[in-house]
Amino acid sequence: MDILGYSGSGWLSSALYLLLLVLLSSRPKGESESSAFTGLIQGAILLILLVHGIQLHDSVFTPEGFVFGFAQDLSLIAWVGLAFYWFQSWFLPISSLRWLVLFFALICSALPALFSGTLISPTAVSDPWFKGHFIVATISVGLLSLAAMHAMLMSVQDRALHRQLAIIPNSRVAHWIEDLPPLMTMESLLFNLLYVGFALLSLTVFSGLLFSQALFGKPLVFDHKTIFALISWFLFAGLLVARWRVGLRGRAAVRWVLSAYTALLLAYVGSRFVLEVILQRV
Known part of the structure; x- marks a missing residue:
């Protein structure tokens, strides 16, 4: 498995999650979120979901075969949770969940770069x-x-x-x-x-x-x-x-x-x- 190549993509998605959290924290406290800002954040989440999804695909479906472990499992769980959040946030008042979901995804997206998993039959x-x-x-x-x-x-x-x-x-x-x-x-x-x-x-x-x-x-x-x-x-x-x-x-x-x-x-x-x-x- 190309651990070095994968590590780069793993850290890339983690860095993007971190940048997004910094962007969210830059909004002045007490200031209502404008529709333009909300649209920007939603677009950024979708972009990071794509990057994280590609990272997951490359870490699980390798030239050697199907690789999986607790790190890939947590990363995939975080990705699915964030995808559900992104979709439901268009229809339900759950923007308050955004910080928790993104922070969870930040941590979990980095794990496969540290733990390579096991080759499955x-x-x-x-x-x-x-x-x-x-x-x-x-x-x-x-x-x-x-x-x-x-x-x-x-x-x-x-x-x-x-x-x-x-x-x-x-x-x-x-x-x-x-x-x-x-x-x-x-x-x-x-x-x-x-x-x-x-x-x-x-x-x-x-x-x-x-x-x-x-x-x-x-x-x-x-x-x-x-x-x-x-x-x-x-x-x-x-x-x-x-x-x-x-x-x-x-x-x-x-x-x-x-x-x-x-x-x-x-x-x-x-x-x-x-x-x-x-x-x-x-």
Whole structure:
């Protein structure tokens, strides 16, 4: 694999994310965002998505074959999350998520330049079952990542409203929180993300359980990845049932979302990280 060539493109997308964050911070505090500025930022995000997407393609589809690992997984999750954000931001009041999504993408886009990943069996990758499972899994985790960031933003907003978070009056953070939609609107947006993300996660988890032999070339094994994936699925399912039956909301819902997402990351990223970095196995 051309690590030097890839590293250049990896750092390029990270540098572009950093420049965009600097541009966002240059806007005077308290000043409303003009439509021209919003259009500029949206155009810049689209451009960086293209650069980041090319970087991902080159790091995963190499001359040696399909290369994947925890770094590529996180980078892809961040890319999907940002793509969802970019599309939905045209229709929904979620501009407040922009900083979190871009910062997450900044960190994750640099990881494949540092961790090269593992060469995956070409036989598995050519299987249509594997391809479908891989695409749906990536989209579901990316969408649920966006929901988790949204939940973290709600937590900050809730604490600020209840004066449990010290914020300097007239500071950039204070104006940022004031620009957020009402908590009820934020909560409604959160559950809209969760409904779609959970549906895709269900398809991912149960396709993996039922078609393990076809997908991965081996019978179902209840390893750490499978166990954490099931824990995450049950947590998200419990959250949505509690929302439907008893109207669960507020801090309890936010904590539930973050707990479920932590289990999801441990399943799809944590297991790869332990194998590749800590145990140094392929």
